[in-house]
Amino acid sequence: MAQLYFYYSAMNAGKSTALLQSAYNYRERGMNTVIFTAALDDRYGTGKVASRIGLQADARLFSDTDNLFDNVMMQHRQQKLHCVFIDEAQFLTRAQVRQLVEVVDELDIPVLAYGLRTDFLGETFAGSHYLLAWADKLAELKTVCHCGRKASFVVRLDDNGEAVTCGDQVQIGGNDRYESMCRKHFKQLVWD
Numbered sequence: 496m497a498q499l500y501f502y503y504s505a506m507n508a509g510k511s512t513a514l515l516q517s518a519y520n521y522r523e524r525g526m527n528t529v530i531f532t533a534a535l536d537d538r539y540g541t542g543k544v545a546s547r548i549g550l551q552a553d554a555r556l557f558s559d560t561d562n563l564f565d566n567v568m569m570q571h572r573q574q575k576l577h578c579v580f581i582d583e584a585q586f587l588t589r590a591q592v593r594q595l596v597e598v599v600d601e602l603d604i605p606v607l608a609y610g611l612r613t614d615f616l617g618e619t620f621a622g623s624h625y626l627l628a629w630a631d632k633l634a635e636l637k638t639v640c641h642c643g644r645k646a647s648f649v650v651r652l653d654d655n656g657e658a659v660t661c662g663d664q665v666q667i668g669g670n671d672r673y674e675s676m677c678r679k680h681f682k683q684l685v686w687d
């Protein structure tokens with residue numbers, strides 16, 4: 496039976512690299528895959544998943560209104576799909592996570608979703624919230640804080656390098672940057 500996997504992490508833990516490696520492994524065995532990524536920060540009108548170590552692959556863009564079950568089913572009818580990959584899975588809606596559950600349960604196609612667990616305030620995104628709740632398998636991709644501890648949190652830093660403690664969950668076109676930190680350092684900067 497196919498399963499729904501959620502690989503979650505903070506920023507810069509190598510999610511896209513892991514996704515691209517796994518997709519490559521399928522294709523190397525002659526299997527057919529599709530990669531989706533969020534339309535959110537797309538600046539060129541075409542989808543691409545790129546990793547920091549230089550790998551990249553074309554991807555289909557998803558936005559809030561897309562029905563991923565219908566989309567996958569149509570492709571699957573044309574050519575049998577062996578695996579569905581989702582990059583930036585934190586941006587899925589609740590409805591879309593349900594659609595992916597249907598892909599797994601009704602079409603029997605494995606879905607591998609990769610995304611952030613929490614936002615810059617330590618709250619789950621909608622996509623990660625429901626993936627954490629409904630996935631068959633959860634796996635953490637680990638990265639480290641500047642102090643050497645495991646980094647499970649993301650801190651949003653403004654132009655002056657100060658932690659941002661309020662604002663929209665998703666910021667488009669700003670100059671802020673993000674840094675992964677352990678819970679202790681996240682708390683000091685954001686909660687205290």
Ligand SMILES: [Zn+2]
Nearest residue numbers: 640642677680
């Ligand atoms: Zn730390």
